[in-house]
Amino acid sequence: MGKTLVEAVSQAPDCLLHGALARSGSEALGQAAAPGVFISDDMLATLSGADVLIDFTRVDASLQHLALCERLGVNLVLGTTGFDAEQKRRIAEAGKTIGVVFSPNMSVGVNLSFALLDMAARVLNTGYDVEIIEAHHRHKVDAPSGTALRMGEVVAQALGRDLAECAVYGREGYTGERDAQTIGFATVRGGDIIGEHTVMFAGLGERVEISHKASSRMTFAQGALRAARFLTNSGTGFFDMQDVLGLRL
Numbered sequence: 001m002g003k004t005l006v007e008a009v010s011q012a013p014d015c016l017l018h019g020a021l022a023r024s025g026s027e028a029l030g031q032a033a034a035p036g037v038f039i040s041d042d043m044l045a046t047l048s049g050a051d052v053l054i055d056f057t058r059v060d061a062s063l064q065h066l067a068l069c070e071r072l073g074v075n076l077v078l079g080t081t082g083f084d085a086e087q088k089r090r091i092a093e094a095g096k097t098i099g100v101v102f103s104p105n106m107s108v109g110v111n112l113s114f115a116l117l118d119m120a121a122r123v124l125n126t127g128y129d130v131e132i133i134e135a136h137h138r139h140k141v142d143a144p145s146g147t148a149l150r151m152g153e154v155v156a157q158a159l160g161r162d163l164a165e166c167a168v169y170g171r172e173g174y175t176g177e178r179d180a181q182t183i184g185f186a187t188v189r190g191g192d193i194i195g196e197h198t199v200m201f202a203g204l205g206e207r208v209e210i211s212h213k214a215s216s217r218m219t220f221a222q223g224a225l226r227a228a229r230f231l232t233n234s235g236t237g238f239f240d241m242q243d244v245l246g247l248r249l
């Protein structure tokens with residue numbers, strides 16, 4: 001995502017690449033990310049004077065970056081996934097000091113899907129079993145994907161359920177019959193699949209499926225840029241892509 005983000009920022013006439021960061025020891029250090037912009041591991045120097053950090057890295061790294069952004073008053077677009085509930089609370093808290101857009105999936109299409117899922121769940125609220133299937137490339141380290149979990153949260157909320165209590169993550173062996181109150185998750189990992197999600201509402205005699213398939217990582221980068229632009233006018237606060245796209249349910 002780092003390379004795709006640099007490409008997206010470099011192509012955007014209204015954005016300026018202030019710096020590019022990699023972890024200490026990375027082979028990328030010292031290379032030019034763009035003309036005159038060299039990849040560094042010096043967070044403090046690189047972030048000083050920047051308007052916004054776009055961070056798609058790893059959980060531990062992102063939490064360190066978050067603290068530094070608060071200290072320096074730099075807004076944050078956070079795309080990293082895999083945070084636990086306590087870490088998510090910590091990220092939300094940063095919205096008191098800086099502007100934060102946090103979304104497990106910055107694609108416009110996926111965020112539209114969240115709104116469609118809310119509508120579907122409210123209409124198909126009884127007699128339909130909800131199953132969420134996601135597929136990603138072989139390098140992805142967390143499962144189910146942050147997007148699949150968010151889809152589950154949207155559906156659970158619309159149905160008046162708590163995802164933490166009704167989620168079933170994978171099935172094996174003698175499972176017994178399906179409990180109608182559950183929301184099931186299935187994960188596929190392989191090859192270079194960029195990101196595919198399907199939410200299935202399976203009833204008697206019909207099935208509604210809402211699917212999103214990403215074919216380029218540029219969709220996430222373009223969404224992150226929209227989030228960065230949004231933060232330049234939003235002031236402090238904790239936001240997600242529903243806010244950025246005006247889709248808040």
Ligand SMILES: NC(=O)c1ccc[n+]([C@@H]2O[C@H](COP(=O)([O-])OP(=O)(O)OC[C@H]3O[C@@H](n4cnc5c(N)ncnc54)[C@H](OP(=O)(O)O)[C@@H]3O)[C@@H](O)[C@H]2O)c1
Pocket residue numbers: 001002021022023024026027056057058061078079080081082103104105106107220
């Ligand atoms: N929100 C969205 O729309 C969206 C879309 C795509 C991906 N994601 C999420 O974004 C994250 C990154 O995805 P990816 O596919 O780009 O993964 P990736 O290829 O593994 O990239 C992660 C990058 O973060 C770097 N990194 C690790 N620690 C760092 C540190 N302390 N400082 C700076 N850089 C550090 C890694 O460097 P090394 O390789 O040198 O270790 C690596 O280049 C994942 O959590 C993924 O799920 C979100």
